[in-house]
Amino acid sequence: MKKSTLLSCFIALLASCNQQTNSTYQLQSQIDSLKQRLSKAYKPGLGEFMAGIQVHHAKLWFAGNAENWKLADFEIHEIMEAIDDIQQYEVERSESKEVAMLLPAIDSVNHAIEQKNVTEFKSSYIFLTNTCNNCHKAVNYDFNLIKIPDTPPYSNQVFKSEK
Numbered sequence: 001m002k003k004s005t006l007l008s009c010f011i012a013l014l015a016s017c018n019q020q021t022n023s024t025y026q027l028q029s030q031i032d033s034l035k036q037r038l039s040k041a042y043k044p045g046l047g048e049f050m051a052g053i054q055v056h057h058a059k060l061w062f063a064g065n066a067e068n069w070k071l072a073d074f075e076i077h078e079i080m081e082a083i084d085d086i087q088q089y090e091v092e093r094s095e096s097k098e099v100a101m102l103l104p105a106i107d108s109v110n111h112a113i114e115q116k117n118v119t120e121f122k123s124s125y126i127f128l129t130n131t132c133n134n135c136h137k138a139v140n141y142d143f144n145l146i147k148i149p150d151t152p153p154y155s156n157q158v159f160k161s162e163k
């Protein structure tokens, strides 16, 4: 091979290397800016998930007592979804690991709903409520004391079953 051909091959190789470095650099800066945007994206805090759980916990009581099993089933599933969300989105909060302690109580509420059994519903609801407080105690938030509600949380929703 002629010397000049060898040289131009070498130059071409250098150029392509340089291009490669440029596109790697571009990719890295795109990743960095995406990471920055992601870190600023809004996500609800643990307190907001809890405030949501509080509403469903209250509605669940009135639905179960009214033997409105479809609504009770809906409310307990909303609580289950919130637990999944806490486990997915609140990983950096150490307390989130404890949220699974609700599962046995939730199983028992679900069972009562399936059986359409008000007595079982009431006792499993107390089990659920005690577990809320056990976790609040465990994570030093026991000043957030949860109890069985006296009045429905909203006046614009019907808790009685249609039938």
Ligand code: HEC
Pocket: 045, 046, 047, 048, 050, 051, 053, 054, 057, 079, 095, 096, 097, 098, 099, 100, 101, 102, 128, 129, 131, 132, 133, 135, 136, 139, 141, 144, 146
């Ligand atoms: C991980 C264990 C854990 C479990 C289980 C748990 N909580 Fe909480 N809860 C917390 C923590 C931690 C906070 C404080 C969140 C914060 O930093 O804002 C809290 C806060 C709250 C608040 C205060 C929110 C406010 O805006 O005043 C309410 C209400 C609440 N929880 C209701 C419940 C109910 C109802 C249950 C049961 C169905 C429950 N929690 C189960 C850990 C738990």
